[in-house]
Amino acid sequence: MNKDGILKEAAENALQNSYSPYSKIKVAAAILTESGNIFTGVNIENSSYSLTVCAERNAIAAAITSGEREWIKMIIVTDSKLVNSPCGSCRQVIYEFNKNLSIDFYGPEGYYNNFNISKLLPEGFEL
Numbered sequence: 001m002n003k004d005g006i007l008k009e010a011a012e013n014a015l016q017n018s019y020s021p022y023s024k025i026k027v028a029a030a031i032l033t034e035s036g037n038i039f040t041g042v043n044i045e046n047s048s049y050s051l052t053v054c055a056e057r058n059a060i061a062a063a064i065t066s067g068e069r070e071w072i073k074m075i076i077v078t079d080s081k082l083v084n085s086p087c088g089s090c091r092q093v094i095y096e097f098n099k100n101l102s103i104d105f106y107g108p109e110g111y112y113n114n115f116n117i118s119k120l121l122p123e124g125f126e127l
């Protein structure tokens with residue numbers, strides 16, 4: 001299997017661990033880093049709804065915690081037709097680390113899209 005296939009499989013395997021009892025929407029993200037390592041995250045919801053953290057930001061937290069700031073690509077998978085691109089907060093957090101990241105998005109029933117963060121967040125905020 002090529003690296004993209006391995007990355008997608010990592011996200012698909014993580015999907016079952018999504019903690020989403022409120023929305024019932026599962027999302028998982030996987031990041032491939034320059035060193036060839038893969039970091040995954042899932043959405044983690046909370047009864048105080050606004051404390052929910054998206055899959056993308058949890059994958060980013062895992063990569064950054066391991067000192068991996070150079071990323072090649074991100075893959076997002078979801079079981080819901082209602083989710084079809086990363087939310088605005090995740091766009092800004094992705095942009096902090098890679099202003100040109102390629103993001104593959106896979107939804108149910110064969111839905112696929114590829115985004116570049118530069119298109120998803122034009123003129124993103126930076127200090």
Ligand code: THU
Pocket residue numbers: 020023025027028042043044045052053054055056083085086087090
């Ligand atoms: N969610 C993500 O994990 N990533 C996104 O890009 C969009 C939304 C999660 C948050 C919440 O648990 C559920 O999907 C519904 O919004």
